[in-house]
Amino acid sequence: MHEVDPAYMGLAFPEALSIAQWREQERKRLIPARQGIPSVERSARTDAIVSALDQLLANVRGETISLYWPFRGEPDLRAWMNTLIARGADCALPLVLAKGKPLGFRSWRAGEAIERGVWGIPFPSKGRDVRPTIVIAPVVGFDESGYRLGYGGGYYDRTLAVLQPKPFVIGVGFEQQRMESIRPQWHDIAMDAIVTEGRTVSCARAQTPDGASSANCR
Template identity: 40%
Template sequence: MATDRRSADGEFRQKLRREMIARRQALPPAELARRSAAIRAHLDAAFPALAERIVGFCWPVQNEPDLLPLAAALRARGGRVALPVVVRPGEPLAFREWWPEQPLLPDRYDIPTPTDGDFLTPEVLLLPVNAVDAGHYRLGYGGGFFDRTLAALSPRPLAIGVGFDFQRVDSIRPQAHDLPLDAMVTESGCRRPAGEE
């Protein structure tokens, strides 16, 4: 029975992931730019001390919110920002410092990745979502990289999800390894779990 439930949950999550990625990729460029700008503004307003922390963020792929202008602005204010590096499948991510014009090469998932620069330990992670639920559980791409990374880093970084309003769902059917986000930022604002507003 438990196996049947896990199988059904897995199918549900795969279908939800595909649907949400398709909706995101259907966004016209101007709409994606508008929503990304709103997300960056809300991040800056809700977390004004980001430039004082080491911030890990993700290179935008498949029409994810574009945080590159925010990362550049944090650097201009004296902050340090880093991109994730897949060391080996099944292991936590490492993070390498990023700066504009840094040389990048596609990794095994075809995501631009730094080839040099210092390895940093992020204090804040800005995590794209494919879906996020009422419990602040995030549906990613299914590799488990960020859950392993959050579980491995001590102290745990502040985990802030970034995505669009249409990616909010009642439940992603979280699994035992899933860890909730500390906050979620969309084009309409920042939300924290109940009791942490």
């Protein structure tokens, strides 16, 4: 839920419209391909992602980590949340507070009450409002510069633009979702790292002279 449509930023000019249309075509290609991964293979790939995340986040004690409820074939990290809590972290899920506004975050652990929100995605009913220090966001697509293609709602970009202090942001997905470029715009915010079943891409963020976010990844 992170891409921005032209109306959101007032970008009603041909170049922005063509990028928005191209991104929508990419979503229509990438999402069914992800949903088509056999369940056994998806589980094995997710296990590899979890192993990589454990290496990246070796010490989580005292951290507040926002994850997500899996949707449309995304890696399912809910069982890993129990491990994070056992290691001393607090876990949270995002929720849509209002259309066109940044996300909120509520604490959650397995067994606690949930409600259905936007697109039917569950969110905590009675969790504490928290501010994450680490955000783990699913990707529809990603590129080598650490930019993330989402579902088109703009929520993650809006949220990451205003969260202070800045959290450490990790995009997670399968290697087959890699793109040459998402054709990032000035409002797109690069991840600090991308984790797939095959590798971890670390990105150093920097501000360009025009205020846009750029990334140097390896």
